[in-house]
Amino acid sequence: MAEHVYKKIELVGTSGTSIEEAVNSAVTKAGQTVHNLRWLEVAEIRAALDGGKVSQWQVTVRIGFTLDDHG
């Protein structure tokens, strides 16, 4: 097993639809600048409320990726 080093960054993804979609939005954004995304951990689930219902899911994720040419 090669001895990689990984970095974790913390993003908050949002969605009007579901917790999974909020997570996906963060992963998609991360993938635009970082390659080799490997795993994520859900750190916190919140939501904005408007008009007496959930208007936006806000999910904090820590995303881990292989550190090759990235600091």
Next chain:
Amino acid sequence: MAEHVYKKIELVGTSGTSIEEAVNSAVTKAGQTVHNLRWLEVAEIRAALDGGKVSQWQVTVRIGFTLDDHG
């Protein structure tokens, strides 16, 4: 930015369908007696099991709302 004070209450919403629906049930209930709901934080996710599968999602949320005429 006006200097509001917010109150947080803790509810457990339930649903046979999904985590999001369980959260929504708590928000809907809160909205019947409290106005100005602003945000929520998911504190705990549990489920009742029956017949070897999930019969009810039970999600504890802390709901924050603006304290105007409410104690």
Next chain:
Amino acid sequence: MAEHVYKKIELVGTSGTSIEEAVNSAVTKAGQTVHNLRWLEVAEIRAALDGGKVSQWQVTVRIGFTLDDHG
């Protein structure tokens, strides 16, 4: 299984005798204004000391009850 919503309130019960009695004092007090008490979680156990011994147990509990006509 009916889809109830529950509310949790946080009380600190006290007793000169035991941890259980301190919990009971909180439950009794809660029962005077709220019906349908369902469960509790012990959140913290403290005690006041006087004359080199425990003079009062102070137990913080989160009490859950069915939200029917209660906000």
Next chain:
Amino acid sequence: MAEHVYKKIELVGTSGTSIEEAVNSAVTKAGQTVHNLRWLEVAEIRAALDGGKVSQWQVTVRIGFTLDDHG
């Protein structure tokens, strides 16, 4: 030592000036509807940022008070 029961409520006080002022705003608000406030615990310190600096301190406090005629 009389065997009181205490209730804890969770508020978020805000201030443009300092953490202490944010706490005070929550205590003042609580005092408008609840008497016999006894102690508080700071649970979380956050701030809104605007124009590259802190625009509002937001401090979550749990306020304990004697339960006499209050549920």
Next chain:
Amino acid sequence: MAEHVYKKIELVGTSGTSIEEAVNSAVTKAGQTVHNLRWLEVAEIRAALDGGKVSQWQVTVRIGFTLDDHG
């Protein structure tokens, strides 16, 4: 209320689809060898990432069941 004893076991369910499906996969597996499943607590939500998106939800659950003829 009969005085049962419950046991909790910790499983990690997985799914390519949703958090709920990952939980269900763990419950289904547990039900193959253990009867009287009663409740679960979600302990951790993670995901494997592949090709810049979530390839597998991984949800750690603690499942409680009645201990009758099981150690």
Next chain:
Amino acid sequence: MAEHVYKKIELVGTSGTSIEEAVNSAVTKAGQTVHNLRWLEVAEIRAALDGGKVSQWQVTVRIGFTLDDHG
């Protein structure tokens, strides 16, 4: 000091009487199938409420025992 390996299992003992009795019920149950019980850690104290008082103490314990012929 011999180099043992220990296993910890998580049980929830119950009692209508006291926290200690709830713990004892879990230990007694564990002792029916596992030998060499060595220590326990109380992880959580809850109670079911019925008729406005505690009907059942529910105490989660992690019990450690020497792993000799047990997996």
Next chain:
Amino acid sequence: MAEHVYKKIELVGTSGTSIEEAVNSAVTKAGQTVHNLRWLEVAEIRAALDGGKVSQWQVTVRIGFTLDDHG
């Protein structure tokens, strides 16, 4: 209200009988060398097991006392 400074020390009291007695044994011991004991917080509850039952409750407490002539 005078501006005292308090010190907290951490003790583990033990008892073959109950959690409260284990706490009391720690308080009694602390009182032999420190005066002005004011409060305690229960930090951890464990037990030694022997012969398939609890042989000794072990309760970790943090005891607070007024610092006058004590470091």
Next chain:
Amino acid sequence: MAEHVYKKIELVGTSGTSIEEAVNSAVTKAGQTVHNLRWLEVAEIRAALDGGKVSQWQVTVRIGFTLDDHG
């Protein structure tokens, strides 16, 4: 509500004067390279001591900002 993604970074601000000033120093530094700072959470408060008093407050903050052209 637009579906933004936010990033959180963790800084330690310092000040010889106050906790608020230490937080401000971190926010000011972050603002030099990142725009759209939105909120912060205080994660830890420490201080260096010198000559028997606080010489420097050290406050760890997690700062959230909108991810537009920033990774």
Next chain:
Amino acid sequence: MAEHVYKKIELVGTSGTSIEEAVNSAVTKAGQTVHNLRWLEVAEIRAALDGGKVSQWQVTVRIGFTLDDHG
């Protein structure tokens, strides 16, 4: 990616030599009865002291393995 279910068990490994050796002793023991061990998480590091030095490292690990023919 196949949709496995994993189980986690909690063991305490011990060693007179090092933290790593204590972990290894737990893994070796687990491997005698469980196959498909996949990962572990260190949950707690303790040590027994004797004669004024460490006599035994005691490391609690949660070991995850693929659930195929194992409950």
Next chain:
Amino acid sequence: MAEHVYKKIELVGTSGTSIEEAVNSAVTKAGQTVHNLRWLEVAEIRAALDGGKVSQWQVTVRIGFTLDDHG
């Protein structure tokens, strides 16, 4: 870098004015009997309330100092 050993003690400082002053009161007290104070960590912020406002800030700090001739 010399291989020092440090000790941490836990004090609660109080002040009618501010959180920083409460911390300072604890540091000043510690400095009367211990030398070589090096750092502190804020562990808890509480306040006593009287007459509907904060009468006393109570801040628990863990103070670290070099162990030379002190046990």
Next chain:
Amino acid sequence: MAEHVYKKIELVGTSGTSIEEAVNSAVTKAGQTVHNLRWLEVAEIRAALDGGKVSQWQVTVRIGFTLDDHG
């Protein structure tokens, strides 16, 4: 004492040999792109298992460094 601002980044270092080596691999990697590394905190210790033993230590560290020309 100059009023620096520090940044913390989270890396996962790996090693087939020891926990210390896994930490070192993360520090070495960080040093390739960041100067002025000052301290680290171990946040989590995990290991991959293969063939019934530890194949790779995986240690999550938060590394702090002086923010001078780095965002």
Next chain:
Amino acid sequence: MAEHVYKKIELVGTSGTSIEEAVNSAVTKAGQTVHNLRWLEVAEIRAALDGGKVSQWQVTVRIGFTLDDHG
């Protein structure tokens, strides 16, 4: 089993070599003034960095000892 009372003190041991050596340095120091050391719990692992590598391991331990003639 005799009903002892134990005290826990918190030390930070340091070493340029390993985590175990840092722990040992704290135990050795404690043993110079306290007898009957019984166990320790590792509470935190940090390191100072210098020249792009670990210059000093800093391990916080809570050491428990029998309270006989010691306060």
